[in-house]
Amino acid sequence: ASDGQKFSLSVDQQPVSVTKFDLLPNPVLSWFTDQDTAGYRIFALPKPLMPGDSATLEIKTSLTNPGFVNNGYRREILYNGTFTSAGIPSIGYDPNGELESDEDRKKYGLVEKPDDLPPHRDPYGEKTMLFNDDADLINFECIVSTVPDQIAVAPGYLQREWTENGRRYFHYKQDSKIDYFFNVVSGRYSVLRDKWTSPKGEDVNIEIFYHQEHHYNLDRFVAALKDGLSYFHQNFGPYQFRQVRILEFPRYAAFAQSFPNTIPYSEDFGWYADFSDPNDYDYGYYVTAHELAHQWWGHQVVPNFTRGSNLVSESLAEYSALMIAKQKYGPDNVQQFLKYDLDGYLRGRASESKKENVFINCNRSYQWYQKGSIILYGLQDYIGEERLNSAIKAFRDSFGMKENPPFAGSYDLHDFIQTVVPDSLQYYMEDSWHKLALYENRVVTAKAKSIGNEEYEVTLTVKANKRYADEKGAETDATNMDDYIDIGVFAPDKVEANGKKLTVPLYLKKHKLTAGDHTITIKVNKKPEKAGIDPYNKLIDRVPEDNRKEVEF
Ligand SMILES: [Zn+2]
Incomplete structure (x- = not known):
């Protein structure tokens, strides 16, 4: 050829x-x-x-x-x-x-x-799975051979291993139905074995297949798997397998893919990265949590072939990974993850060549990854993590491991979530799922003075505004904006023994703000350093950098 x-x-x-x-x-x-x-x-x-x-x-x-x-x-x-x-x-x-x-x-x-999938509730779209049209859930069994010094891996549980005619054989069998989506990996692997035990006492074997010299971050991968298994199990429902395996593959390709209980990912995704600075973005941990979450979102709940359905897989995986990060670092220290997503979304829409779909009809990666992350994170911040998780779990209970159509669309997830959102926040659902809303919030001035007793009075002037874009990018101001937006005042960062900087909020509350300038006076009981409007970048804001300002005395 x-x-x-x-x-x-x-x-x-x-x-x-x-x-x-x-x-x-x-x-x-x-x-x-x-x-x-x-x-x-x-x-x-x-x-x-x-x-x-x-x-x-x-x-x-x-x-x-x-x-x-x-x-x-x-x-x-x-x-x-x-x-x-x-x-x-x-x-x-x-x-x-x-x-x-x-x-x-x-x-x-x-x-x-047209580059849009069939419309919502389209009969063909609802009975077809997003990632393949060949089959619904299948039984899977595989015998694979490789050279004698390598290990070959496919989804399923290892039944037997033997050598024959100079080849090393592995027999894998999956005892529950999986989607028709698998790969075969073979390498000269070292294997790290660990396990996670569910609250009911069921073991899940953890295996990391790695190139021997790339052993630096294995503990991060194992920690992400254990943290993820615990959180997802508790909040979304049980893990469907008795094993989870991560496999390194060479950096000729730079991606990660989550097959049933088998997650190959590229050497590039942190296998030999230097994460010794605790303030660096730990993408090894984050990517592992994201890929593990696909065992729920993608494998337990399979998206259908209608407009926007990939958010069922990718936005929920992103949200799940963010919740793991929030649990690990605390809600005051996930801003770097949110900012990363926000920058990605703004870049994505800026380079859009056709039209930007609203989230419920998302058809681009910057929508189902980055926008999905931000708006679901924002929603749990508004209504509470447990409350949003209860809706996501109900959605999983309804569509998880479903062998027969209809499979899940973006509108199904939306409808489950809708039921737990109070009337006062319906505007947020409308803005984030059905419209293209962009905030233009910024701090104009931030001043503070000592008022004795180690107390300080901070006076903030902020400008709030929200605009709506249409699919082609034309914008209009939102009329009657009256939205809940964080106002925060911060002490200098606390530095932990390992050098990790932690944000120290002295005040963080949602204020209901109309469009225009607002002067807000806040009393705090420590010397403030910074103050801001939406300081953690929970909202889609066109210029996220001007949301915080040093306080002047
Ligand atoms: Zn993904």
Whole structure:
């Protein structure tokens, strides 16, 4: 093949000629010959399959790298660190293979292709899973062999391991149904073993498969898994497996993916990062919590194929990871996570080339990751973490491990959450899920004076404003803004023995603010250093940097 990679495939022992096989970006079978430009085969069965019937499809594929490629590289099969989806073709028609760009489609006389999924409650969309159209939940069993000094891993519990003809074999079997989503990993791994025990006394085995020299942050990964298992179990419902495994793969790719009880993630995600400064953003811990959360959001609750449904998977995973961070660092010390998300969202919408969807219809990663993080974090801050979690748990109880459609859409999660939001905060639900709201809050002046008895009076002038953007970015001021916004006064940071800086709020309360200037006077019982409006960046604010100011005496 022209890219240096050879694939061959056979169906029912008959070879199918293949000259090109693309695994990326979509792990679906798409091969092309001169005659067959669609990479598509239609098999006519002797008689139609009826519901409940079964048939066997036998597939043989091989993937080899016979030489060096001229451009780029192939990362699936490696000497150490293979990570492959095993070359299994996708069944059915794959619309992802169609031309997408407006220009290309025009050139070939095709109508524009909308990049939105089917609308909410669309009957086809509700009975289809977001990540694949091939199957609903499946039974999974896999025998995989590798070279003798490597360990090969696939989802499921290890049944048996043996050596035969110079190959090392592993037999994995999953005893509960999982979605049709798996990969095979093989490497010269060292393994760290630990376990987490549920409050009912059920053990979950923890295994970290790592490159021996990359042992620096294993304790962070284990801590994130244990913290996550405890929190998610308690707040969202039980973990569905008896094991969870993290596997390192080489940095030819930089992502993490959460397969059932099996989470491969790239060397890049903190395996050898230096987290010795406790004030650095600990993305190793955060990413691990996020990927673990996908065992609930993505695997227990599978999103359907309708507009915005990926927030069920990604926004809930982000929210779950943020709750773990909040638990670990305290609610006054997650601002760096929120600010990171806010910057990401603002950058994402600034470079939007088509239109920005509202959250309930989200169709871009900056919406389901970064915006989702902020608005769900903001909501638990308004209504209480337990209250929001109770709605999320009820949603999980309703859709978790569901074998039959309808599967969950963004609107389902929305409706569960809606029931726990009081009337006074319905404006926030409306703003965050159904509109594009942007605050322009800032501190104008912050002054303080001593009033004796070690007390200080702080006078803050703040400007509050909220605007609504439409899909194309045109903006108008919100009329009748009267919103709950944090006002805070802070002492100098407290520095722990290890150097970790902790925010020390002297005053932090929500004020109901209309648009315009407000003067607020606050008494505090320690010398203040800073003050601000929405100082933790819980709201989507166009300029988050001007929300805090040094206090003048
Ligand atoms: Zn994710």
